[in-house]
Amino acid sequence: MSPMTDDTRGDDDEIEFEEADGPESDDSADPLGDLASAVAESAGDEPDAETAAFDDLFDRQDTAEIDADRLWAELEGDDLPASTDASEVREVDKRAYCQGCDYLAEPPDVACTHADAEILAVPTIETVRVADCPFVLADEADDRER
Structure with missing residues (x-):
C-alpha cells in the first residue's frame, strides 16, 4: 500500500448527500x-x-427634508456668510484651541460661548474658522514679540 492510498473506504461504499x-x-x-x-x-x-x-x-418628531448637497456645502464652509464687521478671522487647529477650551459649547452644537469670539465654520475635520478669538489673538501677539 502506498502512503497516498486511502484504505478506509471500500470501492462499494457510497457517499450520501442530504438534499436541502x-x-x-x-x-x-x-x-x-x-x-x-x-x-x-x-x-x-x-x-x-x-x-x-x-x-x-x-x-x-417630524423633520424637514434635508438637502444633502447644501448640508455638505455648509459643513465644508462653502456657503458661509462673510463677516460683516472688521473681525479678526483665523483658521486654526481645533485641537490646539477649541477642543480643550472652556468656552466650547456642549455637543452637538459647534459654537463658542465667549462673548467676543465666534466659531464661523469647520472647513476641515482638523480646523475651525474663528472670529475674534482672544486666545488665538494672544498667541499671535506672543509670537510677534519673540
Missing part, C-alpha cells in the same frame, strides 16, 4: 426562522408589546 429542503420547508427548522417570523409579525399594522414599549422610550 425546498420551499415547502418549515421556517422553524431554519436557523433564522424565529427572526424571520418576528420581522414578519412586526411588519403588520399592530406592533407587538415589546416594540410598543421600546417606542415609548423615544419621542417622534
